[in-house]
Amino acid sequence: MEEQRALAGFAALSQETRLRIVRLLVKAGPEGMAAGAIGEALGGASTSRLSFHLTHLEHAGLIRSRREGRFIIYSAVFATLAGLIAFLMRDCCDGHPDICAPVAAALDCACEPTLTREARSWTS
Amino acid sequence: MEEQRALAGFAALSQETRLRIVRLLVKAGPEGMAAGAIGEALGGASTSRLSFHLTHLEHAGLIRSRREGRFIIYSAVFATLAGLIAFLMRDCCDGHPDICAPVAAALDCACEPTLTREARSWTS
């Protein structure tokens, strides 16, 4: 059953608007952002389109929402992101712990700039 | 332009057959596996279907191929996986380095069983 959750997660991330939303919310941290603010940051997406993608992401467990007055605040679910990564890399070290090194280095970059050159070429 | 590569990567991972192929090849390591062996491990996928997905994954840069006699050997491209992760988590620590902890823990699990409970529930 876990495979289905992973598939839903990757599918959710495979769409431009949704990927941008997730990255925005990852950056925003636990406080999150109101739907309207997200739409504004993304630059002109109709409210129905935005809502469609937010719902999609929430169903995939990548973001969660809470109501605050008349706003709805969305925030990233870090555990799900972590789970996706873990699912993908599980068993990658069967007998080859050294292979994981570049991946570990890439993740570190989220907190510290210790990327390998190869991986660095990836991050905008 | 990097966003496009990330989108292609996540899209490639968002399909059951392809996700299984990648996980299989991640496990197989740098030696890789022949297309036929992959198909067998996946259990009955027609050659055209398998080829379609292998090509898709290769275009996304998640796997690479080399010819060996009459076999074509596919293997995972770890740098691309690392790049996807890095792209996703970039800037997640803007002022909150603590938030990244669970993600880092999840990645460690690829090499060592140090998952948080939340993230562990994800890995089959």
Place this chain on the structure above:
DNA sequence: TCAACATCTCAAGATATGTTGATATATAGT
């Protein structure tokens, strides 16, 4: 209660993606 605001839902059409079956290409052994 009314008006303005924030967001969601729904149906229809456009586009993208995956599957199947038939056929093509390439390599190895005889």
Place this chain on the structure above:
DNA sequence: ACTATATATCAACATATCTTGAGATGTTGA
């Protein structure tokens, strides 16, 4: 050359996904 094996390609169909526009729901303040 011929045959068997391994894999790729193509076209047609089925299905899933995204966008748009209209309208519904829920919240706040006058």
